[in-house]
Amino acid sequence: MSEKKTEAIVIKGNESEAIVGELHSCSFSSTERMVRAGKLLGIAWLLALITAFIPIAHFFLVPLFLIAGPVMAFMKYKAETVLEKAHGVCPECSKTVDIILDPADKLPKRTYCPDCNKPLQLLYHNSPSKS
Helix, strand or coil: CCCEEEEEEEEEEECCCCCCEEEEECCHHHHHHHHHHHHHHHHHHHHHHHCCCCCCHHHHHHHHHHHHHHHHHHHHHHHHHHEEEEEEEEEECEEEEEEEECCCCCCCCEEEECCCEEEEEEEEEECCCCC
């Protein structure tokens, strides 16, 4: 079963001091990663089968799905941990924010506050900062 994790991160603004926040992530076992990759591969190959009946477009859609399926499934299998969101207080506007992260995101990450739209940087809590 997937394991939800919460760890401390630093939310840093350009014009203010850094604030400690939380990073929510999900880790998958080898079996779960295989199932997720298998589902993605099955969907891609099903799309290849469906697009085989579309005139003219099948010349590039079928090979696209047949090649992209294993590539995307391999990338999905390699993803052991997926970042979900960062939660904390914006150092610029002092409001509580939830920053939704893309599963492919890695820290350190530059983003913007959803409320005040000022730039923020998300860092691991013990990472050295550049001054």
